[in-house]
Amino acid sequence: MQNKHSRSSAKKLSREKKPDIEMIRHSLAHLMAAAISKLYSGAKFGVGPAIDNGFYYDVELPDGAMPDLHRIEQEMRRLAKQNLSYVRKEMPIKEAVALFDKLDQPYKLDLLNDLAQLGTTDAQAIKELREVADGARGAKSVSVYETGEFVDLCRGPHVKTTAQLPLEGLKLTKIAGAYWRGNAQNTMLSRIYGVAFATKAELEDYIKLQEEIERRDHRTIAKRLKLFTFSEDVGPGLPIWLPNGARLLQLLENYVRDEEEKAGYQHVQMMHIARKRLYEISGHWEHYKEDMYAPIDVDGDQYVLKPMNCPHHIMVYKNDPHSYRDLPLRIAEMATVYRYEKSGELLGLSRVRGFTQNDAHIFCTLDQIDREFTQFFLLMKKIYKRAGIKDYWVRLSLHDSPDLAKYVHNEKMWKSAEAALEKALITAKVPYRKVKGEAAFYGPKADIMAKDVLGREYAISTIQIDFFLPERFDLEYVGKDGAKYRPVMIHRAILGSVERFIAFLLEHTGCDLPLWLAPRQIALITVADKHTAYAKTASAELRKNGFRVWELFDNESVGKKTREAQLQKLPYIAVIGDQEKKSKTITVRKSTAKKLTTFKLSALVEKMQKETR
Ligand SMILES: [Zn+2]
Ligand SMILES: [Zn+2]
Missing domain, CATH: 3.40.50.800 (Anticodon-binding domain)
Structure with a gap:
């Protein structure tokens, strides 16, 4: 939307000759609103923007009626045949207020109110205001568009007439609930979605692709195979593993645990809550609080649900004094962690509120990171191969030297860690790409990216070096010379979240799992x-x-x-x-x-x- 402001007038002219698809989609949103106001007298309208592949409009129908998509689409086609014009009118904001007041459109008045009064800092509100006026805040005048009898508050641009709309590429698809301005305190409106393309062939391709996505969706597969379910009583984002799914989960976990033990990892086990204090020491409480759940009071002391395993594994390290001879020490766990996700962002097993991490922390010397990285990538390759995952690459996130202030520790340490990561990728023959300036403040990292059958890319696992936590927890070991040194710490997870890995695996393989893993x-x-x-x-x-x-x-x-x-x-x-x-x-x-x-x-x-x- 914002791009439109910067487009040159020459471009605007050429667009007027042949409307671009976004303008078509936006114009169809108006046409849909026009159809709705014909069919449902007294309908109230929120906002109706163009979006990827189509458009939507938020509406409130009289007497809580449910929109009938079929009838609305028919009415759109009927109206379009009348060759209605999109007529733009500029007017002072006061006049627009009077107009929408007369039309009894409270949501439009709400928008106009914000437009006139500036004041709003809410990102969603500003986005909505941009839809309707250039000035966004403190506007003196606004534009409205008339399409037949329907009048909308709108910045445009629009097609000249409905004759320019390729109706063969249109289909209304679904209705969802949407709170006015995304705020749960406000009225719930019906968001009516349509898809729109320039041609019928494009529409058909899109529908076919959607069917394929739906068929491949791990939630569809899981339902048919009875792998997992959710219950409103248990709560959203907390999967319930059914016998077939639990078996799959355990087969995968057992296999990875065995491989890790063979590779010199030692498995440990932690509880699900811990004192808040632990995460204050680790810095998680300060930096990560928004992803954590509110503390639980236990005898006047504050406890939190475990969001991370690192500080716990550090306690394992600290339980004994260490010499250089003990290193590397590889502490692993199939660990349940809890992280806050907004309810709207929960998605099957891909985004959940509690999940199992195939986590491990390696405590070692700076000279040992080379070998540890290489070992990790080789182990990862072996496990992926056995699970049937192909086509992956590594995104190597490095620091940006001009920006050094935001990172911990010295440049020499960073450089050697980054070089070690890259060398390990070359030795293990894993394809990779470097990205400068993407490293976390505490160390460089490598994310393992893989594509599903539809070409969507995911980070499925990660390895990361940390110069920060050993400092925070004052970790040490005694070197050859008898002096005390600080170990480095490597965080790594091969399956990442086991739940998300399974979601990925089901979609990646279309659920044709290898025999050993089939429930x-x-x-x-x-x-x-x-x-x-x-x-x-x-x-x-x-x-x-x-x-x-x-x-x-x-x-x-x-x-x-x-x-x-x-x-x-x-x-x-x-x-x-x-x-x-x-x-x-x-x-x-x-x-x-x-x-x-x-x-x-x-x-x-x-x-x-x-x-x-
Ligand atoms: Zn518009
Ligand atoms: Zn960690």
Whole structure:
């Protein structure tokens, strides 16, 4: 929106010849409001901007009626056929107040009031005001646009007539609740969304992509596979892991824990609350308070829900005196932490209020960071490969020397840490990109970025060096020469948040999980009741060998049971009928393949064991 101010008049002229898509979208918002005021006499209007891919309008319908998208869209098309003009009128603000007062539009009056009076510092309000007037604050005059009988307070620009609107690229999509000015104290309006493109083909592509996103969305997958759920009684952003999901979570955690132990990490375990004092020492309370929950009073003392594991792991370090011979010390935990997220920003497992971090802190000397970084990237590569994650790169955030004041410690230390990180990336053969000036104040970091199937990019894990906390907690070790030194601390998480990692993994793989990670690995389907006894023996044999079996022994048809198992994404689907019963075999297919193969039970067990290794 703001860009428009800076565009040259030459550009404005060329745009008038052929309206740009944003102008079309904004003009469609007006047309939609015009249609709504025709259909629902007495409707009150909030704001209606153009947004990515379309537009919306916030409305309040008389008697709390729900907007009928189909009827509104039809009415828009009918009105557009009348070739209505968008007529701009400038008027003193007083005149506009009288006009919208007469039209009984309280939300427009609210905006006009702010426009006239300056005063507002609220970012959302200023954004809304920019929609309706150039002056934003302290305006003397405003412009209104007439479209047929509908009048709107608006800065424009708009198309000349509805004939310029490509209606073949229009579709009203959804209704959501939206508080007036985003404030929960105000009335809840209906936000009606439309998408709009220049052509029908673009609209169809967009709809197809949305369907694909919806199909791939981990929330859709999780619902079908019964992985996790939420409950209003438990509270938003606090996932409830169901048996299938909990198994997935634990399989992943156990695997990573084992790999970490092999790599020399020692796992510890902490409680979920701690004295506020701890985070005051660490500096989290000062810098991070907004992401934490309010303290809990325990016997007159203040405790908080644990937002970070670092200070806790520091307590593990401090429990013993250390010499250079103990280093590096690698302290790890599958740790639950709690962080405040606004309720509007919660999203499935991707944004939650409580989650599990696959966290670790490495305490070492400056000379050891090279090797620790390399080890980390190699371990990460191994784990990603096993989980089926491909195509990732590292975003290496470095300091900016002219801006040195905002960072801790000396430049020499920074330079050597940054060089070590880069060297480790080269040694471990991980593709990376450097970004100057993005480092945290306490040290350089590397974020591991990966794309999902739709090309959206996420930071899924991170490694970061810290010169600050060892100082805050006065950590030390005795060097070769008997003198005391400060260790460096490395924060690292391979899975980041395990919950978010699972969300990512489900979307990344379309839930075709590798066999070892599938909550249920093989579906056993009986043709008829007479096959159940043998099927039970087969099931017991598979279970005995550690496989997770889903028994489908009921009276449904084989076709129906197979489809269900495919939908539930079981890696192996096996059918047991007369032939199998007689020859003590099992006929299976991989969920993704058509080919059926008949195995002796022991041969199948061997094959599956090979695949999970
Ligand atoms: Zn407008
Ligand atoms: Zn940490």
